[in-house]
Amino acid sequence: MPALLRRFVLIFPILALFAAGVVACAVNPVSGERELALLSETDELRLGQNGDVDIRNQYGVYGDARLRAYVQQIGEQLAAHSHRSQLHYTFTILDTPDVNAFALPGGYIYITRGILAHLNSEAELAAVLGHEIGHVTARHAVRQYSAALGANVGITLTSILVPELANRSAQSLFGLIGSALLSGYGREHELEADHLGAVYLARTGYNPQAMLDVITLLKNQESFEKERALQEGREPRVYHGVFATHPSADQRLQQVVVQAENDRSSTSGRVERNSFLRRLDGLAYGDSEAQGIRRGNDFYHRGLNFTVHFPDHWRLDNSPEKLLGLSASGDAVIQMQAAARGKARTPQEYLVVQMQVHDLRNGMALTANGLSAYSGVTRMQTPFGLRDTPVAVVFLKQQAFRFFGAAREESPAFQRAFLDTVQSLRPLTATQQSLARGMRVDVRTAKRGESFARLASRAPLKHEPAAVLRLLNGKYPDGEPTAGELIKTIH
Template sequence: MKKYTITGFTVAIMLLFHSCATNPVTGKKDLILMSEEQEIALGAQSDPAVVAQFGLYPDEKLQNFIKEKGEAMAAISHRPELDYTFRVVDSPVTNAFAVPGGYVYFTRGILAHFNNEAQFAGVLGHEIGHIAARHSAQQQSKSTLAQVGLIAGMIISPELAQMGDAAAQGLGLLFLKFGRDAERESDRLGVEYSTKIGYDADEMADFFMTLQRQQEGNGAAIPGFLSTHPNPADRYNTVNQLAGEWKQKLNLTTAKINHDSYLRMIDGLVYGEDPRQGFVENNTFYHPELKFKFPIPGGWGHMNSPQQFQMAPKDGKAMMSLSLAPGESLEAAAQQVLQGYGLQPAESKKVTVNGLPAIAIIATPQPQQQQQQQQQQQNLRVLMYLIQYGGNIYNLMGVTTSTDFNAYFPLFSATMEGFATLTEPDKLKRQPERIEIKTVPQNTTLAQAFRTFNVKDTRMEELAILNGMQLTDPVQKGMLIKVVE
């Protein structure tokens, strides 16, 4: 037995040794249980799920901008051989993130908060740094991927998360939280890469402080590259020091900032939630483009995406979702949805929902699924309404345990039977706010310039942060600033 134990231990050590890969940035051996081919495949598999979850922001010039700058920076990175992909996704959250294999995403929300190209370049370098140093692959090997960005990963219990969209598994790669050392390394690489393509990396440090102010001001979640860890003030000082060192090292005397050209490029950018994609008001979800509405239970959290709308109570004991169902008819859609989720109908009937044809189904997991769930104490029950309207079939689904089903049934039913045609003109015509670039007419303070452009007092601090300035800061005649209209 001792011999076998020693042999097994030796084999384990050998396997760990062969699992070590050379870090492209440091040149040292790292424990990574994923080959580069697997890393690339994982990124390629996750990309469609990311796009489906958020959607691409429909602005060709912005998509071309991030592609052009990303490719230029990737070429001087420590992993130039990767086939990188750069995208702007349609999310109001202020964030940027990367997944293994060369995929980098910036939200329109973070683009709104940059005030020059140099700030953008610093964060771009930071995200490419995560890929270059294989931080995502290391986190995957340590099994510490964060399920941030999905309701199923935030307020719905793990027992119910399995009923969420299949893309949720791929989206576990989103918004990775790295450790302090990884964040510091990516800060350093962000400075190095952005300086090497000619930008002033001092601006990256200023942007960190803008993000910190935003988080302190409205309690918003700190973006991934701020979330773990090093103190923002410490990072500010470190990045400024590194920026000076790299400028000196490269003899860069005229580093690019490009304030005005960047602001002109984002003129008209959608700011905040886009009501055209659906919005919640007075416990009701409205969709102006698809012209429908339905009520939301009071006190429930919600999350909207191009793929689905999700709702859940704070205790995580239930969830509801709305998504499009496949199929040309209600019967075909019901069959495909049940099959896709591994469910079998316990009850099913044709109904009418506010004049719209529908099928109501109570379902349970199929026997093989049920057996597995019983072993895990996850006995689920589902209420589903498939509603035909406007050339689409909508799937409204409520999920909870069998024990709690009767308690949640009235809430599920009220939401699903409240689905109706949207006719209110003010809801149908609702438009998003957009960034507007204004020229300061005279030397004054930022606060006074805002008043010139009829900015409400209640939003002045928000817009000061958006401009990366203080309300008392001086502004000069001819200077470009951002307002929201």
């Protein structure tokens, strides 16, 4: 049988199913209408469970158990008044300074400590959580996946006939939900999540106007962050939701919040500003001590007791899994990871046995401030394609620090920069211990005549500290503290 005919025989049953209208449909929990749903609730729960493991590994979970329990409590109260109250919801604080919140299908909701630092009442926290619950109850991830898959039926069938297209379309669908989580679901779905969030606020006893308050606050943060990121040559860290898809003064947004007033109970109107702010006292701000502190091109880690220096003017990106240095021009990278050294007796043995670098060339024993190290070159895939890549390992007690380098164009200058970085690693000195301490939110009562400029002069903030304090306190761009009110500073 010719290959093309065989493929047609394989896809004919699929065509028949679509022709007969045998397409999975489900009743939307919010609208009550039947709609295309190519993922069942069981599929949705499984997708969320699997994704939850990846999210926790990628960002890390914030260590304050009392604050985590508090966020879980507020989230559960809102979810109990939602359209899918039967789901088991988990609300997780991620240990990252990024300003974001998002939800996985099935009731897995995440809020970063970065966005928590910018909120100024329990009602605002509830507004963010309610918005994300709205994505879950309206099954936005499922609806977007189903719509995209339906729109790609032609591509899918063509991919069977033309196999070269199959991989491309599969990758497109695979990345769809993940992309939506980080960049939003589009104007209509985000507006629906706003409305649902405001409804859940009102049903739970909060003032639904908090939805507008938190949007104004985070819209200001977004504008400030985008300008700062442009100056620093990096991507901005902003909330994925409504703020990117419509302006804060959008009339439709005002309308959906007003509509939520119909769901207000006789006790609706709670804000809980002071009690919320007191819970934020001591919240980690900026880099996390648990993941390491960046100071210029130096990196300090108290838990692992080391510091390392990257080339001047490079940008450092840190995550629980790795520390990445990127050159100003973006044409070179150096990555460092820490792992248990295991049974390896020497860094060379670790490279060959633990890391399985069997084609190591130009091997060289090194010392890094009295620590044993070994470097060499191997051939591997890099962000710039297949390259001869410098690798190295440094032993510090029971830890192995693994370095990888890559450049668009190989050069002696990059080789020197790589080895200088490797050999800069050392244990923390007594004076460096304080540099490995992170910044924290300090909640205090404003004194008469105090200004954010004066408070900023005592804060360890480098870039526009007065503007940062105004943002954190909902006073941007030119507000000042009022005597007797609780305010957030950084120490």
